[in-house]
Amino acid sequence: MDFIGAYSADNLKFLLDGLYVTLIVAFVSIFLSFIIGCMIGVIRYSEVPVLSPVMFYLVELIRNLPLLLIIFFIRFALPEVGIKLGLITAAIAALTIFEAAMIAEIVRGGLMSIDKGQIEAARSSGLSSVQTLWHIVLPQGLRRMVPPLVSQFISLLKDTSLAVVISLPELMHNANIVIGHSYSYAIPTLALVALIYFVVNYLLSLLSRRLEHRAV
Amino acid sequence: MEGFYGTLLSSVLALIGSFLIGAVVAVFRMTSVKGLRWFGAVYVEFIRNIPLLLVVYIFYYGPSALGFTLDGFKAGTIGLAVYTSAFIAEAIRAGIMAVPKGQMEAARSSGLSYIQTMLHIILPQAIKLVIPPLGNQFINLIKNSSVLTLVAGLDLMYFADGISTETYRTFDTYIFVAVFYLVLTLPLSYGVRIWERRLQRKY
Amino acid sequence: MKMSKSFKVLSVLMIAAMLVIAGCGNNKGKNDNAAGGNAAGGAAADSAAIAKIKERGKLLVGVKFDTRLFGLKDPTSGKVEGFDIDISKAIAKKILGDENAIELKEVTSKTRIPMLNNGEIDMVVATMTITEDRKKEVDFSDVYFQAGQSLLVKKGSPITGLESVTKDTKILGSKGATSIKNIKEKVPGVTVLEFDNYQDAFSALKAGQGDALTTDDAILYGMASQDPGFEVVGKPFTDEPYGIAVQKGNADVVKAINDTLAELKANGEYDAIYTKWIGKAPAK
Numbered sequence: 001m002d003f004i005g006a007y008s009a010d011n012l013k014f015l016l017d018g019l020y021v022t023l024i025v026a027f028v029s030i031f032l033s034f035i036i037g038c039m040i041g042v043i044r045y046s047e048v049p050v051l052s053p054v055m056f057y058l059v060e061l062i063r064n065l066p067l068l069l070i071i072f073f074i075r076f077a078l079p080e081v082g083i084k085l086g087l088i089t090a091a092i093a094a095l096t097i098f099e100a101a102m103i104a105e106i107v108r109g110g111l112m113s114i115d116k117g118q119i120e121a122a123r124s125s126g127l128s129s130v131q132t133l134w135h136i137v138l139p140q141g142l143r144r145m146v147p148p149l150v151s152q153f154i155s156l157l158k159d160t161s162l163a164v165v166i167s168l169p170e171l172m173h174n175a176n177i178v179i180g181h182s183y184s185y186a187i188p189t190l191a192l193v194a195l196i197y198f199v200v201n202y203l204l205s206l207l208s209r210r211l212e213h214r215a216v
Numbered sequence: 217m218e219g220f221y222g223t224l225l226s227s228v229l230a231l232i233g234s235f236l237i238g239a240v241v242a243v244f245r246m247t248s249v250k251g252l253r254w255f256g257a258v259y260v261e262f263i264r265n266i267p268l269l270l271v272v273y274i275f276y277y278g279p280s281a282l283g284f285t286l287d288g289f290k291a292g293t294i295g296l297a298v299y300t301s302a303f304i305a306e307a308i309r310a311g312i313m314a315v316p317k318g319q320m321e322a323a324r325s326s327g328l329s330y331i332q333t334m335l336h337i338i339l340p341q342a343i344k345l346v347i348p349p350l351g352n353q354f355i356n357l358i359k360n361s362s363v364l365t366l367v368a369g370l371d372l373m374y375f376a377d378g379i380s381t382e383t384y385r386t387f388d389t390y391i392f393v394a395v396f397y398l399v400l401t402l403p404l405s406y407g408v409r410i411w412e413r414r415l416q417r418k419y
Numbered sequence: 420m421k422m423s424k425s426f427k428v429l430s431v432l433m434i435a436a437m438l439v440i441a442g443c444g445n446n447k448g449k450n451d452n453a454a455g456g457n458a459a460g461g462a463a464a465d466s467a468a469i470a471k472i473k474e475r476g477k478l479l480v481g482v483k484f485d486t487r488l489f490g491l492k493d494p495t496s497g498k499v500e501g502f503d504i505d506i507s508k509a510i511a512k513k514i515l516g517d518e519n520a521i522e523l524k525e526v527t528s529k530t531r532i533p534m535l536n537n538g539e540i541d542m543v544v545a546t547m548t549i550t551e552d553r554k555k556e557v558d559f560s561d562v563y564f565q566a567g568q569s570l571l572v573k574k575g576s577p578i579t580g581l582e583s584v585t586k587d588t589k590i591l592g593s594k595g596a597t598s599i600k601n602i603k604e605k606v607p608g609v610t611v612l613e614f615d616n617y618q619d620a621f622s623a624l625k626a627g628q629g630d631a632l633t634t635d636d637a638i639l640y641g642m643a644s645q646d647p648g649f650e651v652v653g654k655p656f657t658d659e660p661y662g663i664a665v666q667k668g669n670a671d672v673v674k675a676i677n678d679t680l681a682e683l684k685a686n687g688e689y690d691a692i693y694t695k696w697i698g699k700a701p702a703k
Contacts, residue, residue: 010494010495011494014494014495014497017497060402060405061398063405064355064359064397064398064401064402064405065359065394065397065398065401066358066359066360066361066362066373066397067359067362068362068363068365068373069362069373069376069390069393069394069397072390073390073394076386076530076533076534076537077386077387077389077390077391078387079533079536079537080386080387081387084537084538084539086539087524154264154265158265158266158267158268159267160267161267161269161270162267162269162363164269164366164615165365165366165615166530167484167525167526167527167530169525172267172269172270174494176618176619176622177484177485177492177494177618178494179277179618179622180485180618180619180621180622181494181645182645182646183622183625183626183646186277186278186281186622186626187277187278187281190270190273190274190277190278193270194262194266194270194274197265197266197267197270198262198265198266201264201265201266202261202265205265276623276626276628277622277626279626280625280626280627285626285627285628287628288612288628366614366615366619367614367623368591368612368613368614368623368628374613377529377594377595377613378594378613381528381529381594381595382595382600384532384556386533
C-alpha cells in the first residue's frame with residue numbers, strides 16, 4: 001500500500017477529471033430521465049387506451065434487465081441495426097432509458113397515492129380531468145415523490161460507474177487506470193473513490209431532506 | 217448455460233447473506249445501545265451511497281493486501297451481499313416501524329417480555345410488509361450480479377461477452393442474454409405484485 | 420387473474436418484438452455487406468474512405484490505453500504513448516501531411532471490431548493479431564509487428580513455460596484476445612479468467628487471482644518492466660503477427676497504410692520506433 005504515491009497531485013487531478021465526466025453524464029441523465037419518466041408515469045396513471053398498456057410492457061421490460069446489459073447493448077449492439085451513438089451519448093441514452101423506467105413507476109405510485117375523494121371533488125366542481133391532474137394531483141404527488149426520486153438519482157449517479165464497460169473515462173474508469181499504473185495504489189485509490197462517491201451522494205440526500213422539509 | 221447457473225447461485229447466496237447482515241444491522245439501528253445504533257446508521261448510509269462496482273472491487277483487490285485472495289465469483293457475491301444488505305436493513309427497519317406502537321405497548325402491558333412481543337406480535341406482521349421490498353431487492357440482486365463480469369465472476373454476462381467477441385454477433389448474443397435475465401426477473405416481479413395486491417386488499 | 424393474463428401478453432409481445440428486431444438486424448446486416456461489396460468493387464467508391472478522412476482533416480485511430488509500450492495513457496500527462504501511437508502518427512502524416520492530425524480513441528480487445536464497423540474509427544492499431552476469423556470481419560494491412568504468445572508470472576513461480584501449465588493452472592487474459600483461444604488449444608481444460616482489458620488482468624495477477632497471465636510477449640515485457648516483481652517465462656509458443664485493421668472494402672486505406680509501413684522500413688524510421696519502445700532492434 002502506498003498512500004503518498006497514490007495521492008500524488010497528478011493522480012488526484014486525473015481522478016477529478018473522471019469525477020467531472022461522472023457528474024456531467026449523471027446530471028444530463030437525471031434531467032432527461034426525470035422528464036421522460038414523468039411523461040410515462042402520467043400516461044400510465046391516466047390509463048390512455050393502447051398507449052398506457054404499451055408503456056406498462058415497456059417499463060416492465062426495461063426494469064427487469066441489468067443496466068450493464070443495456071449500456072453495452074446500446075453502445076455495441078444497436079449499431080448492427082443502424083443506430084450509432086457516440087461514447088458519451090450512448091452512456092447517457094442507456095442511463096436515461098433505464099432510470100426513466102424506474103422514475104415512471106415512482107411517479108405513477110405518487111399519483112396513485114392521492115386520495116380518490118379529492119379527484120371526485122375536483123371533477124364535480126367543474127374541472128376537466130386534465131385540469132384535475134395538473135392542478136390537484138400532480139402538485140401533491142410530486143411532493144410525495146421527492147424522497148424516492150432523490151434516492152433514484154443517487155442510484156443513477158452510482159450507476160454511471162458501470163459505463164466502465166464501454167471505456168467511458170469517468171471516475172471508476174480513471175481509478176482503474178491509476179491502479180493499473182501501480183498496484184500498491186489499489187486500496188488507497190479505491191478508498192478515496194468510495195469517499196468521493198459518498199460525499200457527492202450524501203450531499204444529494206441532505207438536499208432532498210431539505211426539500212422535503214420545505215414541501216411539508 | 218453455465219453462466220445462467222453462476223448468476224443464479226451468486227444471487228441466491230448473496231440474498232441469504234444480505235438478509236442475515238441486513239437483519240442484524242436493522243436490529244442494531246433500533247436498539248437502545250447508542251454505539252450499535254451509530255454503527256448501523258454509518259454502515260447503511262455509507263454503503264448506500266457508493267456504487268456496487270466499487271464494493272465488489274474492494275473485495276476483489278482488497279484481500280491481497282491482507283495476504284489472501286477471493287476469486288471473482290466469491291468477491292462478487294460477497295460484494296453483492298454487503299451492498300444489498302444496506303438496502304435490506306432499511307426495508308426491515310421500515311417494516312417493523314410500520315407496526316403501530318400501540319401494539320407493542322399493549323403486548324407489554326399484558327405481560328409479554330420485549331423479546332416475546334417482538335417474536336410473536338411485531339415480527340410476524342412486519343415480515344408480511346417487508347416481503348415486497350425484499351422481493352424487489354432480489355430482482356435488483358439478479359440484475360446487479362451482472363457486474364461480476366468485470367471481475368471475471370463466471371456469470372451470465374461474463375459468458376455473453378465471451379460469445380459475442382468470438383462470434384462478432386453482438387446484437388443477437390445480447391438479445392439472447394436479455395431473455396435469460398427476463399426469465400429470472402419477470403416471474404419475480406409478478407410475484408411481488410401479487411403479494412402487494414394482497415396486502416392492499418387486507419388493509 | 421387479470422395480472423397473469425397481462426403477463427402472458429407481455430411475454431408474447433416481448434418475443435414478437437425481439438423477432439422483429441432480430442429480423443431487422445439480419446436484413447440490415449445483409450444490406451451492409453452488399454454495400455461493402457459494392458464499395459470494394461468500384462474504384463470511385465474506394466477513394467471515398469480516404470476522401471472522408473481528408474475532409475475531416477483528422478485520422479481517427481482506435482488504440483489501447485492500457486498496454487505499456489504499445490498504447491498507454493499516462494495519468495500524469497494525460498497523453499497516450501507507445502509503439503502503436505508512433506505508427507499511427509506516421510500514417511496520419513502520410514494521409515494528411517500532419518502527424519498530429521490524429522484523434523486517438525480507446526479500444527479494448529472486446530470493443531475494437533464493433534467500433535471499427537460502426538465507423539467510429541478509421542483504423543485499429545491495437546496489438547491486433549491477423550487471423551483468418553477476423554479477416555472475415557475486417558481487412559488487415561501487412562504485418563507491422565511480429566509478436567509471440569508467452570506467459571507472465573510472479574518471480575519465483577513454479578511455472579517456467581508452457582510445459583508447466585496444467586489443467587489446474589489459473590490463467591488470466593483479456594476478453595476477445597486470440598491468446599485465450601490459443602492457450603485453451605494448447606492446454607485443453609485449463610481454467611482461463613477473462614477481463615475487460617490487460618490492465619485489469621494484470622491487477623488481478625498482482626492480487627493473486629491467477630497463476631499466470633498470457634498474451635503476446637511484447638505486452639508482457641511491458642508489464643514486467645513496470646513491476647520488477649514479475650517476469651516473462653518460457654519461449655513464445657505462437658506466432659502473433661500484428662496487423663492494422665480497417666473496415667472491409669476500404670482497399671485504399673489499406674494501401675495507404677502499407678505504403679507508410681514500407682517507407683518507414685526503408686528509411687530506418689521503423690527500426691528507430693521499434694528500438695525506442697521495445698529496447699532492441701527488430702530481428703531481421
